[in-house]
Amino acid sequence: MDTTLRDGEQTGGVSFMPHEKLQIAKALLRDVCVDRIEVASARVSEGEKKAVTSICGWASARGFINRVEVLGFVDHHVSIEWIISCGGKVINLLCKGSQKHCEQQLRKTPEEHIRNIIEEVEYAYARGLVTNVYLEDWSNGMKDSPEYVFALVEALRQTHVKRFMLPDTLGVLNPLTTVEYMRKMRRRFPDLHFDFHAHNDYNLAIANVSSAVLGGCNGIHTAVNGLGERAGNAPLSSVQAILKDHFGIKTGIDESKLYTMSLLVSSCSGIPVPQNMPIVGGHVFTQVAGVHADGDNKNGLYQNALMPERFGRHREYALGKNSGKANVLKNLEALGLELTPEETKRVTERVIELGDKKEVVTPEDLPYIIADVLKHDTMKETVKLESYLVTTAYGLKPSASLRIEIDGKSYETNATGDGQYDAFMHGLRDIYENRLHRPLPLLTDYAVSIPPGGQTDALVQTTITWELNGRTFRTRGLDADQTDAAIKATIKMLNSLG
Known part of the structure; x- marks a missing residue:
């Protein structure tokens, strides 16, 4: 009961x-x-x-x-x-x-x-x-x-x-x-x-x-x-x-x-679920240690009866200072990317370096890290935000104007919404769904974190969880402005779709 x-x-x-x-x-x-x-x-x-x-x-x-x-x-x-x-x-x-x-x-x-x-x-x-x-x-x-x-x-x-x-x-x-x-x-x-x-x-x-x-x-x-x-x-x-x-x-x-x-x-x-709560917590099906990811490749040595698929979830492999090569390989495999052993080693070292600085690394960050580490265009940006303006005023709905390049062609639109970011997303959906007839993922979670201390010019990290055709993934953006951080995370999402 x-x-x-x-x-x-x-x-x-x-x-x-x-x-x-x-x-x-x-x-x-x-x-x-x-x-x-x-x-x-x-x-x-x-x-x-x-x-x-x-x-x-x-x-x-x-x-x-x-x-x-x-x-x-x-x-x-x-x-x-x-x-x-x-x-x-x-x-x-x-x-x-x-x-x-x-x-x-x-x-x-x-x-x-x-x-x-x-x-x-x-x-x-x-x-x-x-x-x-x-x-x-x-x-x-x-x-x-x-x-x-x-x-x-x-x-x-x-x-x-x-x-x-x-x-x-x-x-x-x-x-x-x-x-x-x-x-x-x-x-x-x-x-x-x-x-x-x-x-x-x-x-x-x-x-x-x-x-x-x-x-x-x-x-x-x-x-x-x-x-x-x-x-x-x-x-x-x-x-x-x-x-x-x-x-x-x-x-x-x-x-x-x-x-x-x-x-x-x-x-x-309004009561958040602790990240480590069994079965339903955000991190309970995430392997952090590299040795655990390696064990999953060897007959599921680090798995028990609580398989994520049983509860409508899936296994994730964290990227950070405890990541090993196996974690990186698991994420590369999920993204359909393949690197040489030497390239994988260099990318793993960069992920660990970022983790040491307490930076959050998501799987969707990997193509950008690869491009930076290997100094070539591994991550081809098919979507580029050329310009945008978001406004809010007392008594009026927030609005957004944006121009975005998709596959070499520019598109412009204007939209309103319940907030600045919502207005931006309405404009984006107008371009993708009404003009290009492409589906956009559903936003399922939106998390904002800032460093302690209370400085108003501190960087804001916005992490957005998306869902499309049963696939769940996250992208993040970093900026002094929360809306700008969210927009950066959104553009990462669009490029990750290919």
Whole structure:
């Protein structure tokens, strides 16, 4: 069960718009094919009600409605009626899984709390809702008051509760205590369905998920990119890979959609994915050390079961101070370039030299480096920017005028856009798509970096990621002006297309 839209939205600074929630819900159920999604907490806001209503409407029309769940509270049926008014069919009822929470937060006896829960469960059943229960603070409950936990579950097992969801609410478990507590629940209640909900406060969410599986749990809660309260939840992509590779468990997840799912949630949440995050991080399928690239040529000596193609990605070979000849050869091969051993050695030395200066070297830089090192026209520039003017003014759309030479012929155009660079790209697309009838790559990522220190005349490096016919590649430009740097990166892209 994925809880990106509920617990994931409890990440600091994250608030999804209703249309974003619908888009993410569609992708999770239809494309990634998770079993269930938890989409909201009841009674939060009118915006949340709009989001849940739209998700439930879409899910009902496609037969997914029983896979959409909403967190509700023991609140004299208010949450139940809220969920029903949105078109929901499943409530995840929040109960107290530790005696401490029951007595100190609710100020009720265990008997009173159990009686109130049963009233909600029976009312939900009468109103046609499926009920799961969260035992909030279950991990501390098992540590400090296990008999309270057992009495609570014993009372609720006689009702219409479908799933018992066991959260490590404060992230206090470790792998040993997780498997111990889960096995105690399984031995005591072998016929019940238990979900495990991990939190990552000690960076143990994934380890605890593995232990919960060993302990016999029936379901795992995840969030895309590990979003969630405080340090977050167990990441969907990592849980899927571990279940398949380490436990041999077959799920319905479409692994090839996990990366695009990660990008979508990152874009909507505004929370960037760490470059080294397993499965979905920008650098996790990049070989940096030359010896690793060499090993890939020798029966995949430095590869494991996490092949990039499995997740809709591809292997890259970094260029920098740790590059060896094998890295350079791999990139030359991808670009369709062939050099002699001596030429390759000289190019490798230049790449290492640039890396020592902390310069970023992309594969698309290689033809320029080759031309510079070998002092001949290895990189033939078929596209030359002759002149351009970009302007912006208050109250007017930014505009661009440009003249560009393509295969020896000059073209001029004018265009407007939402920004100076956008206006430039609109002009470029007019020339390429309307006059030359050539496709232009789709811009999929745009990153700007500047040196620390805050000088306004510092050089700006703009790195742009492009996609064309399933091929993804990057080009970069360096200039004191961000727009000029982006334009330089764009001209590199055009020349790399040939």
